[in-house]
Amino acid sequence: MSDVTRAEYCAVAIAETFRGDGEMLVSPIGNLPAIGARLAKLTFEPDLLLTDSVACLLANVLPLGGAAGPAPIVEGWMPYRLVFDVVWSGRRHVMMGATQIDRFGNQNIACIGPFERPKAQLLGMRGAPGNTINHPTSYWVPNHSPKSFVAKVDVVSGIGYDRAAALGKTASRFHEIRRVVSNLGVFDFNTPSHTMRLASIHPGVSIDDVVKNTGFELAIPDKVPETRAPTADELRLIREVIDPKGFGYQEVKG
Amino acid sequence: MTPSQVIGQLRDGMSIGIGGWGSRRKPMALVREILRSPLKDLTLVSYGGPDVGLLCAAGKVKKVVYGFVSLDSIPLEPHFRAARQNGTIEAVEFDEGMLQWGLYAAALRLPFLPTRAGLGSDVMRINPQLKLVQSPYDDGEELVAMPALTLDVALIHMNRADAQGNGQFLGPDLYFDDLFCMAAKRRFMTCEKIVPTKDLLREGSVHTLRINRMMVDGVIETPGGAHFTECPPDYGRDEAFQKEYAATASDPQAWKAFKARYLDVANEDEYQKAVRNR
Numbered sequence: 001m002s003d004v005t006r007a008e009y010c011a012v013a014i015a016e017t018f019r020g021d022g023e024m025l026v027s028p029i030g031n032l033p034a035i036g037a038r039l040a041k042l043t044f045e046p047d048l049l050l051t052d053s054v055a056c057l058l059a060n061v062l063p064l065g066g067a068a069g070p071a072p073i074v075e076g077w078m079p080y081r082l083v084f085d086v087v088w089s090g091r092r093h094v095m096m097g098a099t100q101i102d103r104f105g106n107q108n109i110a111c112i113g114p115f116e117r118p119k120a121q122l123l124g125m126r127g128a129p130g131n132t133i134n135h136p137t138s139y140w141v142p143n144h145s146p147k148s149f150v151a152k153v154d155v156v157s158g159i160g161y162d163r164a165a166a167l168g169k170t171a172s173r174f175h176e177i178r179r180v181v182s183n184l185g186v187f188d189f190n191t192p193s194h195t196m197r198l199a200s201i202h203p204g205v206s207i208d209d210v211v212k213n214t215g216f217e218l219a220i221p222d223k224v225p226e227t228r229a230p231t232a233d234e235l236r237l238i239r240e241v242i243d244p245k246g247f248g249y250q251e252v253k254g
Numbered sequence: 255m256t257p258s259q260v261i262g263q264l265r266d267g268m269s270i271g272i273g274g275w276g277s278r279r280k281p282m283a284l285v286r287e288i289l290r291s292p293l294k295d296l297t298l299v300s301y302g303g304p305d306v307g308l309l310c311a312a313g314k315v316k317k318v319v320y321g322f323v324s325l326d327s328i329p330l331e332p333h334f335r336a337a338r339q340n341g342t343i344e345a346v347e348f349d350e351g352m353l354q355w356g357l358y359a360a361a362l363r364l365p366f367l368p369t370r371a372g373l374g375s376d377v378m379r380i381n382p383q384l385k386l387v388q389s390p391y392d393d394g395e396e397l398v399a400m401p402a403l404t405l406d407v408a409l410i411h412m413n414r415a416d417a418q419g420n421g422q423f424l425g426p427d428l429y430f431d432d433l434f435c436m437a438a439k440r441r442f443m444t445c446e447k448i449v450p451t452k453d454l455l456r457e458g459s460v461h462t463l464r465i466n467r468m469m470v471d472g473v474i475e476t477p478g479g480a481h482f483t484e485c486p487p488d489y490g491r492d493e494a495f496q497k498e499y500a501a502t503a504s505d506p507q508a509w510k511a512f513k514a515r516y517l518d519v520a521n522e523d524e525y526q527k528a529v530r531n532r
Contacts, residue, residue: 055426079427080275084351088370110347111338115380121338123329124302124322129349130371156376163374170395171373 004229006183006254007032009202010142011238012230013186015040017138017179018093023047025078025092031247033095033140034064036181038242039234055079067244087127090174093136096128098180100153101139103195103216104160105177107132108153115155128157132164136176142251144182146215161194183252184210186227191219200227204254255472257287257522260442264288264407267316269297271357271403271438273410273431274483276326277303277491279423281411281444283479283522288314290517299403301353301429303483304499307333311502311509312517315343319403321350325496332503348400349377354430356403361436368397408438411480412465413488415445416454419473421465424458425486435469444476446488478526495529 014036018026021040026048028037034053038061041048052058057076063069078086086092099122100108107128113119131137137158141148156163164172180187185201197219198210203226211218230238238248261284264270274280285305288296295316300306302323309315311333323334337343348356349371359367368387371377378384378398387399410431412421421443423431435441443465449456454463479485482492482499502509516528 077426080350080429081354084354087351110376115345115347115376117341118338121330121335123324124320125347125349125375125377126322127350129373129375129377130351130369132375133370133373155380156374159374167374170393171370174370 004235005249006202006204007248007252008230008235008238009227010181010183010252011035011039011248012234013181013200013202013227014095014140015043016228017095017181018045018048021045021048021093023049023091025049025083025086027051027083027092027094029094029096030140030142031064031251032142035238035243035248037095039237042237042241043234049076051078061242063241063245064243064247065245069241084127084130087130087134090135093138093178094127094131095138095140096131096158098139098141098148098158100148100150101141101180102150102153102160103218104162105158105180105189105196106153106156106160106163107139107158108155110155110157112154125157129159132158132175132177133171134174136178138178139180141180141182144184144210145213149214149216151216161189165194184213187218195219197221198224200225202227203229255474257283257444257474257476260284260472260474261287261291261293263440264291264293266293267295267297268406269299271405271408271434272298272300272305273408273429273434274303274305274480275301275427275429276322276324277483277496278326279411279425279429279480279485280305280483281409281479282481282483283411283444283476284409284442285309286517286522286525299353299357299405301350302331302334304331304496307331310334310337310343313342317344317346319346319348319353321348321353325500327491327493328496328500332500336503347377347380348372349375352377352398352400353403354433355400357430357433357437359400359402360404361433364402366399366401369400370397372398372400403437405434405438406440408434408441410434410441410443410465411485412443412445413485414447414449414454414457415443415465415473416451417448417473418451419443419467419470420451420454420463421445421470421473422454422458422462423464424462424488428464432464432469435465441470442472442474443470444474444479446477446479446485448473448475476522478529479522481526481529
């Protein structure tokens with residue numbers, strides 16, 4: 001399957017972050033996270049709860065961006081305040097973006113530069129502090145570079161493993177940064193001190209590429225596997241059912 | 255009542271909660287009326303959208319209390335960004351859920367509500383006034399004591415209302431408009447249409463009647479009053495207008511022209527006319 005694109009590897013890697021979640025609300029933020037979550041629901045995680053990105057839970061999977069598809073089947077109402085309730089109850093796995101992320105998984109989407117007088121104001125804290133203290137969180141970074149994978153984030157929106165550990169066992173018991181997926185590879189925190197580790201590398205990327213584009217020391221195992229390729233059925237689902245207009249390919253080229 | 259009668263009751267330095275979410279069902283007619291008023295030094299509490307951006311750009315704002323400020327289809331609010339980056343406003347930034355909790359605490363007349371959200375994050379560093387509280391029960395857990403965000407005034411926009419101040423949302427989400435009203439000393443609601451009380455159930459089920467008259471001190475019919483934010487099912491977001499608005503952030507001349515054409519007009523009717531005639 002030599003014609004598999006980088007975006008499709010990313011979609012499968014993102015889908016894999018939701019494996020085992022079962023009946024959880026999955027909140028994917030961004031196009032490829034949306035594709036990955038829908039792929040997971042259509043294949044190995046049929047029980048995932050997904051919203052229409054507004055206020056309804058949908059029982060079926062629709063294509064991205066208003067492409068022709070099945071009529072939505074609404075299975076529930078999920079306005080914002082119920083989302084917060086679910087966040088605090090823990091039955092949710094979010095995949096957020098990260099303008100900056102460090103080796104412990106601290107994430108910044110608030111601003112670049114000092115908070116008091118930012119060089120660039122970004123989104124704000126949004127739900128990141130509440131997400132990371134309450135339920136599994138993963139990150140999607142489509143532009144892996146020393147500017148996004150940094151030694152120290154300017155502002156901590158989502159908390160990483162070092163900060164969670166400093167809070168103690170009780171406060172950190174729901175904290176889990178599951179995985180980080182970038183355009184170069186997949187990363188987890190399966191090291192003794194929960195620092196970021198290269199878990200798999202997308203085909204066509206070298207370990208050198210990853211190291212060069214990461215602003216901190218990554219844990220790199222002796223053998224780094226390649227990110228799993230999509231199956232023929234997954235490829236069909238991505239191309240024909242989930243993303244016929246190709247929004248995923250705009251987020252990651254190649 | 256009219257928008258100017260509502261805004262005439264406000265004073266410099268007040269803290270104003272604004273309902274809606276991002277660029278959705280914002281009480282923009284009232285925001286525009288503030289722009290036309292001499293009010294200044296305001297504190298805004300908002301799930302922020304163009305309400306925050308417009309008021310910042312016009313120099314009306316001292317402080318913004320928020321979890322985010324976004325135009326939804328344009329992720330970053332450019333006028334708010336400019337205000338932050340130029341240091342012209344004070345920023346009080348919370349997690350989105352903490353903001354709800356602060357409003358809820360105020361609504362319940364409690365000094366604070368406990369939450370896990372914020373622990374370990376820079377929310378604690380950038381808000382040094384935040385304190386921890388220990389559970390008095392056997393678990394002894396330490397939590398953030400989110401202080402009540404008591405408001406002087408709440409402004410919200412609904413699809414329908416009756417003249418007594420019972421409000422109805424017909425879109426998919428109430429957002430936190432009821433909490434804004436319950437957290438405030440004075441509460442004003444604009445709506446697309448005032449209908450007789452007996453007709454309130456014509457367009458929506460009883461579940462849509464989430465704002466009742468004890469939460470509201472004044473109701474004003476302002477068709478198009480949420481423009482250019484969305485107000486479904488009555489209308490969607492005016493994306494073209496929003497783009498025009500956003501583009502003025504990087505160009506002082508464009509802002510001046512935008513202001514002259516849409517904001518420095520006599521009243522809401524003139525604004526709506528200017529929008530129609532563009």
